[in-house]
Each structure stands twice: as structure tokens, then as C-alpha cells.
Amino acid sequence: MKASEPWERAGDKIRLQGFNLELWKYEGEPGSLIPLLQAAQRDYSYIPEAAIHYISDIVGIPPAQIYGVITFYTQFRLKPLGKYLLRICNGTACHVNGSKLMGQVIEDELGIGVGQTTEDGFFTVQSVACLGCCSLSPVMVINEDTHGRLDPRKIRKILKSYQSAG
Amino acid sequence: MKQVIVGMATCGLSAGAQKVYEKFEEVIREKNLPVTLKETGCIGMCYREVLVELQDGDGQNYLYGEVTPERVGEIVESHLLQNKPLLPWVVRGPHPTEDDSFFVKQKRIVLRNCGHIDPNSIDASIHAGGYHALRKALLEYSPEKVIDEVTGSQLRGRGGAGFPTGVKWGFARRSAGDKKYVICNADEGDPGAFMDRSVLEGDPHSVIEGMIICGYAIGAKEGYIYVRAEYPKAIQRLRQAIAQAEERGFLGENILQTDFRFRIKIKEGAGAFVCGEETALIASIEGRRGNPRLRPPFPAVSGLWGKPTNINNVETFANIPWIILNGAEAFASLGTDDSKGTKVFALTGKIKRGGLVEVPMGITINEIIYDICSGMREGKQFKAVQMGGPSGGCIPALMGQIQIDYAQITKTGAIMGSGGMVVMDESTCMVDVAKFFLNFTQNESCGKCVFCRLGTKRMLEILERITEGKGKGSDLDLLEDLAQKVRETSLCGLGQTAPNPVLTTLRYFRQEYETHIFDRKCPAHVCSPLLTYTILPNCCTGCGRCAKSCPAQAISGERKEPHFIQPEQCVKCGRCFASCSFGAVFKD
Numbered sequence: 001m002k003a004s005e006p007w008e009r010a011g012d013k014i015r016l017q018g019f020n021l022e023l024w025k026y027e028g029e030p031g032s033l034i035p036l037l038q039a040a041q042r043d044y045s046y047i048p049e050a051a052i053h054y055i056s057d058i059v060g061i062p063p064a065q066i067y068g069v070i071t072f073y074t075q076f077r078l079k080p081l082g083k084y085l086l087r088i089c090n091g092t093a094c095h096v097n098g099s100k101l102m103g104q105v106i107e108d109e110l111g112i113g114v115g116q117t118t119e120d121g122f123f124t125v126q127s128v129a130c131l132g133c134c135s136l137s138p139v140m141v142i143n144e145d146t147h148g149r150l151d152p153r154k155i156r157k158i159l160k161s162y163q164s165a166g
Numbered sequence: 167m168k169q170v171i172v173g174m175a176t177c178g179l180s181a182g183a184q185k186v187y188e189k190f191e192e193v194i195r196e197k198n199l200p201v202t203l204k205e206t207g208c209i210g211m212c213y214r215e216v217l218v219e220l221q222d223g224d225g226q227n228y229l230y231g232e233v234t235p236e237r238v239g240e241i242v243e244s245h246l247l248q249n250k251p252l253l254p255w256v257v258r259g260p261h262p263t264e265d266d267s268f269f270v271k272q273k274r275i276v277l278r279n280c281g282h283i284d285p286n287s288i289d290a291s292i293h294a295g296g297y298h299a300l301r302k303a304l305l306e307y308s309p310e311k312v313i314d315e316v317t318g319s320q321l322r323g324r325g326g327a328g329f330p331t332g333v334k335w336g337f338a339r340r341s342a343g344d345k346k347y348v349i350c351n352a353d354e355g356d357p358g359a360f361m362d363r364s365v366l367e368g369d370p371h372s373v374i375e376g377m378i379i380c381g382y383a384i385g386a387k388e389g390y391i392y393v394r395a396e397y398p399k400a401i402q403r404l405r406q407a408i409a410q411a412e413e414r415g416f417l418g419e420n421i422l423q424t425d426f427r428f429r430i431k432i433k434e435g436a437g438a439f440v441c442g443e444e445t446a447l448i449a450s451i452e453g454r455r456g457n458p459r460l461r462p463p464f465p466a467v468s469g470l471w472g473k474p475t476n477i478n479n480v481e482t483f484a485n486i487p488w489i490i491l492n493g494a495e496a497f498a499s500l501g502t503d504d505s506k507g508t509k510v511f512a513l514t515g516k517i518k519r520g521g522l523v524e525v526p527m528g529i530t531i532n533e534i535i536y537d538i539c540s541g542m543r544e545g546k547q548f549k550a551v552q553m554g555g556p557s558g559g560c561i562p563a564l565m566g567q568i569q570i571d572y573a574q575i576t577k578t579g580a581i582m583g584s585g586g587m588v589v590m591d592e593s594t595c596m597v598d599v600a601k602f603f604l605n606f607t608q609n610e611s612c613g614k615c616v617f618c619r620l621g622t623k624r625m626l627e628i629l630e631r632i633t634e635g636k637g638k639g640s641d642l643d644l645l646e647d648l649a650q651k652v653r654e655t656s657l658c659g660l661g662q663t664a665p666n667p668v669l670t671t672l673r674y675f676r677q678e679y680e681t682h683i684f685d686r687k688c689p690a691h692v693c694s695p696l697l698t699y700t701i702l703p704n705c706c707t708g709c710g711r712c713a714k715s716c717p718a719q720a721i722s723g724e725r726k727e728p729h730f731i732q733p734e735q736c737v738k739c740g741r742c743f744a745s746c747s748f749g750a751v752f753k754d
């Protein structure tokens with residue numbers, strides 16, 4: 001049991017802290033597993049192990065099977081995110097406009113590859129299939145902000161601006 | 167009353183529409199102007215974002231392109247206060263502009279309201295004809311008559327496969343079952359496609375109306391919209407639109423005082439391309455891993471929770487209200503013998519004007535590229551167009567005369583698909599494009615069928631070695647052989663179509679593959695291992711960034727003096743090219 005995990009044991013039940021109570025509305029409704037996982041990830045930025053057991057209790061599906069569902073869908077994470085989630089678009093339009101090169105620049109600037117988080121927990125880099133703003137390609141999104149028509153110089157400037165803003 | 171309308175779909179927002187909107191808000195408030203500020207969905211001219219429409223009181227509309235917060239003040243000052251439109255920035259208005267040609271060959275059915283109405287307002291939708299078709303269907307038509315009408319329009323499903331929609335509805339209606347479901351497939355997973363997203367963001371009520379009509383026709387009382395998780399704005403607009411429709415009695419019990427009831431729920435996808443496939447999508451709604459299953463039974467017989475289910479694409483549903491209101495014949499009068507009506511395309515790549523267009527079936531590829539999109543950027547040559555995403559293929563420029571319909575596109579080896587069109591010029595390497603798509607499908611394969619799981623991987627390895635200059639003479643035959651087997655032994659459309667990008671590029675651009683294999687060259691200068699990198703001394707400032715980026719210590723030079731690359735040591739990773747801010751690294 002890690003101290004950092006947001007849960008505690010109450011009798012033989014596991015109690016999660018900060019878990020959105022609204023979730024209970026799903027109880028008993030078939031097909032609620034994925035919305036529950038999505039809610040857990042929204043609350044914690046990832047799916048803590050305790051949440052898997054907790055959800056397993058609600059929906060009556062064994063934890064192993066839930067784990068199978070989690071690993072099937074790329075949206076779900078089993079590790080926390082960095083402060084900033086940098087998603088580099090690798091859609092077709094971005095690809096033909098040089099997204100691979102942009103990915104390399106990001107990799108070199110941050111010293112991490114796709115799927116990794118910087119040591120200081122500042123940036124997590126992900127690659128996504130298409131963000132749907134193809135006319136701005138190549139594109140990356142940092143948290144909610146889209147940055148389009150990238151070139152190496154622009155990327156460096158953008159990353160610096162985040163780093164200096166803290 | 168004067169109105170300022172800002173295009174706030176995802177593409178507009180990415181280009182900075184939020185800041186433009188806030189700036190207008192601020193200026194209007196400061197100057198206390200009698201002006202209404204509104205938002206709208208995608209207007210289609212992505213290449214001119216941020217777009218702002220200004221309606222002055224006397225019925226004249228001016229569409230401003232490339233609006234920035236800095237330009238807002240000037241537009242307000244000159245146009246709103248002094249009634250002097252800033253014509254150089256107007257891309258569409260009462261006077262002819264060069265951008266008019268973007269619209270001349272378009273015919274808008276699905277996008278009839280996109281970019282015109284405020285998608286946040288159900289009144290705006292009703293004012294534009296929204297829910298009129300529902301009234302007509304519910305009060306004047308029997309369910310059978312609705313199906314006849316849809317069948318008569320010869321509308322084919324816009325999700326890719328093109329199955330006749332009316333026929334599908336007929337199956338679901340005739341299926342016995344106490345409970346039936348309607349599902350709207352809004353998973354839009356093809357990279358380079360954003361048609362469905364634009365419709366959901368710009369005109370959610372048309373899709374909802376189409377679903378309610380479908381529910382009435384097949385005898386379903388519940389509907390689901392399965393939306394891609396990467397589309398937060400579309401999800402938010404849909405939630406709001408559903409709540410509004412419930413409030414007005416278009417959803418819920420006793421719709422329009424009849425005894426018909428219907429409800430719609432939203433299910434968010436969780437990021438798996440294969441969940442766009444209908445049986446995988448159903449598994450995902452049920453909360454399971456999204457593995458496709460064998461058909462038959464088709465969803466019309468056994469779908470969600472084993473009940474008869476009708477599943478259609480977003481664009482398919484958005485066509486329905488128009489067909490009910492205007493009649494099957496009006497729809498069927500557009501298009502070719504094989505395909506009726508219109509198709510929405512998301513145009514991207516190396517064209518001058520990228521964006522969202524809706525054209526009648528039967529238009530040629532050249533008309534789209536040269537007349538609507540105004541040709542290629544930077545004076546380059548049109549080389550090929552990719553249609554149908556990872557399941558589709560590359561159609562060469564030579565075939566630009568082809569009329570777009572399901573049959574003609576299928577004949578080329580590509581597929582109509584959901585409507586992504588990526589236009590390529592001579593700087594695009596076709597082997598690299600094939601590798602890109604195969605990498606995508608290989609990643610997204612659910613792993614159930616052996617050839618789809620492993621065959622695509624082996625094909626990808628072959629393509630990787632070709633683009634790294636290690637290709638063998640026998641590789642092309644091997645690729646074709648594997649492609650055949652992946653196609654024949656896969657259970658769902660993902661595997662059955664995964665080889666298409668490879669097969670079409672092999673068919674039309676075989677020579678390019680051969681140049682990679684036998685001459686060890688990439689004619690488009692894309693595959694870095696086949697290139698030689700040199701530093702141009704007259705451009706190099708000696709900043710040393712390339713030397714730092716080089717993983718092989720192949721670059722040396724004095725500070726502030728031109729650097730050079732040791733060819734024997736260079737591993738051709740291309741990092742120096744990426745790192746240089748002065749264009750001093752040259753590749754050939």
C-alpha cells in the first residue's frame with residue numbers, strides 16, 4: 001500500500017478519497033464500466049489500482065477483467081500525468097507536413113520519448129492519431145491549448161514559454 | 167440589429183477564435199455598441215481561420231478571414247462604427263472575392279446549417295427548419311412510409327461501406343424484438359478526417375433529429391451516440407442539444423403529443439480505432455474490450471445487448487431530415503446512377519485551400535482540387551490524393567478525371583471511406599505514406615485475427631527496411647503476397663482493408679518503391695536514411711546546435727564558424743536538419 005494512493009481501508013471496504021459521488025448513479029446500469037473508468041481518470045489523471053478494486057465492487061466485474069479493458073483502450077493510463085500533457089498529432093495531414101521531425105525536436109528538447117514523463121513531472125508526451133485541425137498542421141496540444149503550423153524554432157519557443165511560466 | 171458571429175468549431179478555436187471572441191466582447195462592451203455577439207460552427211474555410219461574419223443591419227453579410235485579436239479594433243472602428251467594410255479582409259460578401267470559387271461547386275445538404283446557425287441555440291436550429299422533418303414524419307407518415315422515403319432517396323451509409331440506409335432500416339424494423347436501439351457512430355477515427363466532428367459541433371440538432379426519425383421508423387425507444395473521446399467540444403454541444411430537445415419535447419415521452427417516446431444517451435469512446443467498427447462499437451458500449459465479432463448475425467438482428475440495433479454514421483443521420491422535408495426524389499436527383507446526394511469531404515494536405523466541403527456525388531477529383539481548393543501550394547505538382555484513410559488508397563493525379571462515387575473510387579483500389587482527402591505533391595514519398603498507414607492499422611489491430619495482428623507487422627517491417635535502404639528485390643512480391651492473406655483471413659473491415667494503402671501505392675507508384683530498393687534513393691527526399699546531409703557554409707552561423715543534437719558526434723566546427731558533417735560517422739537520423747533554425751542543413 002503506497003501512502004500516495006488516494007484511498008483508505010474502512011472495514012473490508014476500500015474507500016477512495018475525492019471520488020466523484022455522482023458516479024453512484026451508474027450503479028446497476030449495464031455497460032457502466034467504461035464511464036466509471038473515465039470518471040476515475042478525470043478525478044485522478046490516471047486510474048489508481050485502488051480505483052480498479054473499488055469499481056470492481058460496484059459493477060461486479062473481476063479486477064483482472066477490468067485491467068484487460070483498461071489496457072485495451074489507449075485513453076486509459078495506469079500512471080499519473082505530468083503537469084502539462086503535450087500531445088503531438090500524428091494524423092495524415094500532420095505526417096505529410098513533417099510531424100515526425102517535430103516529434104524529434106520535442107524529444108531532443110525534453111529528453112523524453114512518446115509515452116514518457118519528464119523527471120521533474122513537468123511534461124508528459126503523447127502521440128495522438130488525429131486532433132482534427134488538419135489545416136493547421138503540424139499541430140501539438142499542450143493541455144487544452146492548440147499550437148499549429150509548427151516548425152522547430154516555434155516548438156522551442158513554446159516549450160520555453162511553459163518552462164519559464166512554471 | 168447588427169451581429170458579429172465568430173466561427174468557434176475546433177479548427178477555429180485552434181486558430182485562436184476564443185481570443186477573437188473575447189476581444190469583440192470587450193470592445194463591444196467598452197464602446198457600448200448595439201451589437202449582438204454570437205458563435206457558430208465550422209464554415210468550412212479552414213484555410214482562412216479565424217472567420218468572423220459581420221451582419222450589418224441592412225441584410226448585408228461580410229465574412230472576414232484571418233481575424234486576429236489585433237484586427238478586431240480596426241474592424242469595429244471601420245465597419246461597425248463608420249459603416250466602412252474593410253474589403254481587403256473580406257473573404258465573402260456582397261462583392262465578388264477570389265474565395266467565392268471555394269463555394270461555387272458545393273451543394274450543402276448535410277452542412278446546410280453549419281457555420282450559419284448558433285449551435286448552442288435550439289431556436290436557431292428550429293428557425294432554420296430543425297425538427298420540421300420530425301413533425302412531418304411523426305404526424306403525417308407511418309414508419310413504413312418513412313423507410314420507403316429513405317429507401318427511395320437511395321441514400322447510402324456515409325460511414326464508409328456505403329450500404330443503402332433505407333434497406334438497413336427495413337431490416338431493423340422487421341426484426342422481432344421487444345426492445346430495439348438506434349446507434350449513431352461518431353467515432354470518426356480516420357486520421358485526417360473531421361467531417362463528423364464539424365457536423366456535431368456546428369449542427370448537433372440535425373443529427374439528433376435524424377436519430378429520432380430513425381427510432382420512429384424502426385420502432386426503437388432508445389438511442390446512443392458513441393463519440394470519440396478526442397472530441398470534447400462535440401460532446402459538450404451534444405449534451406446541451408439533447409437537454410434542449412428534451413425540454414422542448416422532441417425527446418422523452420409523448421413526443422409532439424403522439425404516443426412515441428425516445429431517449430438519447432451519449433457514450434464516450436476511450437481511444438480505440440477499431441471501435442468504429444459496428445460490432446466492436448457495440449461491445450464497447452456494453453463495457454467490454456472492443457473486439458469485433460463475426461457477422462452474421464448483423465446488428466439489425468442481434469446488436470446492443472442482443473437486441474435489434476440500427477447503426478448509422480453521423481453524416482447519414484444528418485441527411486435524413488433534409489430527405490423527409492424535401493422528398494426522396496430531390497435527393498436522388500443529385501449525383502450519379504451509383505451514388506446519390508452529396509458527400510462531405512475534409513480536405514487537407516498540400517493544397518492551397520484546406521477545409522470542409524460538401525459536393526454533389528459525381529464531381530471529379532480535379533474539380534475539387536483545382537476549382538474548389540485552387541490547386542497546390544508553392545507551385546508544386548499534384549501527385550496523388552489519399553482517400554478513405556487507413557482503409558483506403560492513393561489515387562494518382564493521372565486519374566484526376568474520375569467522377570467521385572462509391573463504384574468509381576472502389577475501382578481504383580481506394581475506397582470512398584468516410585470522407586478524408588489528403589492531397590499530396592512531389593515532396594510526399596509514397597512508400598513513406600504506405601508505411602504511415604500500415605503503422606497505424608498495425609497499432610490499432612485488436613489482435614484477434616492472426617494475419618491482421620502479425621501479417622501487418624511483418625508488412626510494416628518490410629516497408630521499414632525499404633525506407634532504410636535495406637530493401638531486397640523480392641520484397642515487393644512478398645508484400646503483395648502478405649497483403650492478399652491479411653485481406654482474406656481477417657474478420658472485420660480493419661484487416662480486410664489494411665493492405666489497401668500498400669497495394670494502391672504499389673500499383674500506381676511501383677517505380678518509387680524500386681528506386682528505394684535498387685538505387686537506394688528516396689525521390690521525394692523524405693526517407694532520411696537514404697539521404698546525405700551536408701551543411702551549407704554560407705548559411706551556417708556556427709551556433710553549434712546541430713553538433714549538440716547529433717547522437718553520433720559526426721558534426722564538428724569552431725564556434726561562430728561554419729560546421730561540417732563527417733559522412734562516415736553520420737547515422738542519417740535527420741536530427742541536425744530538425745535542429746537548425748537557419749536552413750543551413752541540406753539534404754539530398
Ligand SMILES: Cc1cc2nc3c(=O)[nH]c(=O)nc-3n(C[C@H](O)[C@H](O)[C@H](O)COP(=O)(O)O)c2cc1C
Pocket residue numbers: 322323324325326327328329331351352353354355356439440441442443444445477478479480482584658659660
Ligand atoms: C475498422 C473500422 C473502423 C470504422 N470506423 C468507423 C467510423 O469511425 N465511423 C463510422 O461511421 N463508421 C465506421 N466504420 C463503419 C461501421 O462499421 C459501420 O459500417 C457504419 O457505422 C454504418 O453506418 P452507415 O451505414 O451510416 O455508413 C468502421 C468500420 C471498420 C471496419
